[in-house]
Amino acid sequence: MAVRRLAEDQPGSFAFTPENVVWAKREIGKFPEGRQASAVLALLWRAQEQHDGWLPEPAIRHVADFLDMPHIRVLEIATFYTMFNLEPVGEYFVQLCGTTPCMLCGANGLKEVCRRVIGPQRQVTEDGKLSWLEVECLGACCNAPMVQINQDYYEDLTPESFEALLHDLRVGRPVKPGPQVDRSCSAPITGPTTLLDEGLYKGRANGRAVAQKPATPKPAAKAVENKPAAKPAARKEQPETPAVALASPDRPKSLDAPNGGIPDDLKKISGIGPKIEVLLHGLGIYHFGQIAEWNDENKAWVDGYLKFKGRIDREDWISQAKTLVKGDA
Template sequence: MSARRLAIRQPEQFALSASAKKEISNWVKKYPKGRQRSALIPALWIAQKDAGGWLPELALRELGDMLDMAYIRVYEVATFYTMFNLEPVGVHFVQMCGTTPCWLRGSDELKVMLERKIGPQRSISADGKLSWLEVECLGSCSNAPMVQISNADGDHYYEDLTAETLEAVLDDLAAGKKPPQGPKNGRFSSEPIGGAMALTTIGTAKRIKSLPNAAAKAKIVDHANDSKPKPAAKKKAAPKKAAAPKKAAAKKPQVIYTDGPTDGAPDDLKLIKGIGPKFEGDLNSKGIYYFRQIGAWKAADIKMVEELIDSIPGRIKRDEWVKQGKALAKGGKPRAMKKAKS
């Protein structure tokens, strides 16, 4: 980290505004008596905003007086944290992230453009409207490369930038416009470039609809595609064996609860060894509330449930959820309780 010093050119006069003083005294009140210096960092931030984006030495001294601190202690904090500017900035102050994720995604190109358009770091453009600084990660790495631009309206993030899109933002700001913040490549947030790939409504409904062993009185999530087993598929084999229709009926898509259990109070699924609060919540969210449902699972059901609740494959079988579910449905004691007694 480089040494940071106060600006050589300082204003001859400076005084915090009444509103800034009030805001700082509100922060001071949050700390016990005698500990008012704990409010120094928010006080520096407020003073910086009040002074137009930087901290003149007179502002630091005024804070020292307000917080009953030696001036050198105030200087120490202000010069340590790079969020505090020690020299004047432009009307729109650009902080460009140059940390690895942003660098890998092209921050060097932004840097070249900023140098061309504004000048070297810490300099202010000829019209006084723009200045810039390279900083470390600003916490928006998933939308790299990005900048934070601070002005009288606040601090704004512009993300997923190219040199061209950032330059367009700067032109708009310099022209007095207010370009919308956020990603500049069409993304809404940090979803994949090609669009969201999870939690799409149709896909979710299809998966939930086919969940096994849901209770019979439940509401059906989605009737639209709830096609019954095709007669042609089962009837061809049926003439030879009378049992065929029963098997076909058993393969019907299962229905599940959508708004809670309707067959009485739900069982405490955590009594099944291997099911904790998280798995219980996951199972409930898929319409599984009762021991008898779990006790009736077959191998295919187990496989499907493991996928639905993101369980490690083989875990349900290893922990014998089905066996335990059957026993508990018949009024048996939880496995853990039996062990505790032995």
């Protein structure tokens, strides 16, 4: 393991914000009497989040005092776990996996991009936007090569797509985490090989069963007896999702900021999770009312831009949004 030292330039002091003090006390309360030190990782993590993504030495002492622990013990923990950054990082901190599967799939090309676009490891760009570090396996080997940027994974990268990603982050353009090629999660890159029967997916809309034709009967077992195992069905050619321009008359109206500074909880729409909510915010969409007003062109634009392949329709976001606008559960 590499030697990890504290940054030379340290702030004079650190203290949790009042909100974080409340949070920390609640966190400590989760542990039985005498075991409060068990909250040390959570508190160090929160301190790092509060301090622009890195842990200065005064923060380590602050957490130790908070937990009534010797400073040296908390320093040992902070310097042992590589998830704690001991020196400043960029607004977008790139952790680039250089372990064997990613290396074999092209991580060295991504490193070249980092060196050219960002500079040496651990160095923050002048605009404060980017810094990078090579790390060991991040557990997404089947989508290699990949990087983690802040909390998100970006997978199936090429030097070109990675450079474009860094550029988009730098200029504040919305980006989509996950695979950067046309595959879902960690499904085979050549396309699905199981659960290919479309009948499996018919007859359900928005979680409700609807009338459907009876499923095509399976061939009689006898027909497949003594036959060699069937090869996986060839992947059906999917039409390429057209590139969708950000500036388009079909793009739905966006807001610079949520009305009254408070966005609606878009996750109340079944099908929208935290990541999609962030993407929608990036498009200036903060309120149920905005989604409720989408026309067919708007819907198709968002679907195409996010490469959803009809998901907005399948999950019926617009009806859900209209219901939520009315205040119905």
